[in-house]
Amino acid sequence: MSPIKNRIRLTLRALLFGVSVLSIVVLWALNSHLKTVVVIEQGNPQRMASQLQIELLRLKDAIHGYVEGAADAQQVVLRFEIAWGSINVMQLGEIAEFTSVIAAEDNPINSLEELFEEVEPGILALASRATSLETDVQTLAVLQDNLSAYDLELRRFTVLMSQAKIERMVEFRNNALMLLKAASYSFAGLMAVVATFAAFLLFDRRESRVTTLRLEKLAEDANAASAAKDKFMSSVSHELRTPLTSIRGAIGILKGSFDKMPAEQVKNIVNIAERNSDRLLTLVNDILDAQRVSENNLKLKLETADISEIVRTAVEDCEAFAEQMNVTYRIATDDSALMVRVDKSRISQVVCNLLSNAAKYSKPQDEIIVRAFSSGGMVTVEVEDHGIGIAESEHANIFTRFHQVNPGETSGSKSSGLGLSISKELIELHGGEISFTSVFGQGSTFRFSLKAE
Numbered sequence: 001m002s003p004i005k006n007r008i009r010l011t012l013r014a015l016l017f018g019v020s021v022l023s024i025v026v027l028w029a030l031n032s033h034l035k036t037v038v039v040i041e042q043g044n045p046q047r048m049a050s051q052l053q054i055e056l057l058r059l060k061d062a063i064h065g066y067v068e069g070a071a072d073a074q075q076v077v078l079r080f081e082i083a084w085g086s087i088n089v090m091q092l093g094e095i096a097e098f099t100s101v102i103a104a105e106d107n108p109i110n111s112l113e114e115l116f117e118e119v120e121p122g123i124l125a126l127a128s129r130a131t132s133l134e135t136d137v138q139t140l141a142v143l144q145d146n147l148s149a150y151d152l153e154l155r156r157f158t159v160l161m162s163q164a165k166i167e168r169m170v171e172f173r174n175n176a177l178m179l180l181k182a183a184s185y186s187f188a189g190l191m192a193v194v195a196t197f198a199a200f201l202l203f204d205r206r207e208s209r210v211t212t213l214r215l216e217k218l219a220e221d222a223n224a225a226s227a228a229k230d231k232f233m234s235s236v237s238h239e240l241r242t243p244l245t246s247i248r249g250a251i252g253i254l255k256g257s258f259d260k261m262p263a264e265q266v267k268n269i270v271n272i273a274e275r276n277s278d279r280l281l282t283l284v285n286d287i288l289d290a291q292r293v294s295e296n297n298l299k300l301k302l303e304t305a306d307i308s309e310i311v312r313t314a315v316e317d318c319e320a321f322a323e324q325m326n327v328t329y330r331i332a333t334d335d336s337a338l339m340v341r342v343d344k345s346r347i348s349q350v351v352c353n354l355l356s357n358a359a360k361y362s363k364p365q366d367e368i369i370v371r372a373f374s375s376g377g378m379v380t381v382e383v384e385d386h387g388i389g390i391a392e393s394e395h396a397n398i399f400t401r402f403h404q405v406n407p408g409e410t411s412g413s414k415s416s417g418l419g420l421s422i423s424k425e426l427i428e429l430h431g432g433e434i435s436f437t438s439v440f441g442q443g444s445t446f447r448f449s450l451k452a453e
């Protein structure tokens, strides 16, 4: 995997981790605020404080009634215990925590608790009639005085609790809003990171599919190349064996009985051997050329040249072969220079190949017409014959290596089935195009075009 992709992956992971941590922190903070609100709502310290205030008033009333003789000691004890219960509730768990935070230094509940602890034995003694009425009245007067002192303090405490409640609720609302905002941002962030991750994965998958396809194509190409190589090897062996067998045969005949043979027959056999050696040489040269072209090993020596000149020289070079084939060439081109940038020897090789093909596949006495002209910025060379032509079904394979329409039927020795494929590759190497038109039984015209200089 590329380093840039690795970096993107790491960044995405870090982002995912960061956003997850942020979400957890936000949820945790929201939860702890919620807890406080639950304490305020369910425990309601303000309501409890005012309830305690009422219970103290009732206790005071009961004491008053007892002193006046309107109530009995049991009522005082009962009221005392109810008030004591209220104090205890406020001194328990989360409510106690809350009140100790709100009224940290001046919490009346603590001193009230101390007072109740102090007077508790005296109050309990009321019920058991363990003390005299005078002592009881004294104890109760002290308690009553002390309780009156708490009236104001408890009211202040209740107000404090209700203020704290309002403050906490407002604070909670603000924090909740802020946290909700943070939560929605974290969620959006999370979604964005997940979406990017998903896109990245999809992209990765697509890329790996493309790579697989590319590898499959490479494997296919490699198989095709190997098959082509096998075919090439068997074709080459076959093509080389035919002239070699012929030469070997000629040498065998001469070795066995050349002294008993008439001179004319010896000459014929030597001619056969010579023709086949020529064919072998052509074949080996063509194979080497084809190999060089297919391995991109062929270096063109480009120079500006007149194509009419190249055509004229090629025709001269092929003249002897044409004579052998009993045909003639006619150059039907004007004298104007047609400049192109080419490797002269390679273009001349292509022209010679077209000329020799035309000679090979023409009928005796035929005239082959060679043209060179320029049109639309291109220079074209055409070789027209009136020979056997090429059947429509063969057109697609004409430029294929070793393809011969009727192998062994040509009268010439210059035949390998490689000429046209090499010509095509050479012309394409020059950036040009090669093509042909042919009518079976009437003749063919092969042409190639190159960019004019």
Ligand code: ADP
Binding pocket: 353, 357, 358, 361, 385, 387, 388, 389, 390, 398, 403, 404, 405, 406, 414, 415, 416, 417, 418, 419, 420, 421, 443, 444
């Ligand atoms: P070869 O060396 O066999 O001529 P080429 O590659 O030059 O090989 O040509 C391939 C085949 O194309 C030939 O075997 C022949 O059948 C056909 N061909 C090429 N030129 C002509 C032409 N001018 N007329 C008819 N057939 C041709």
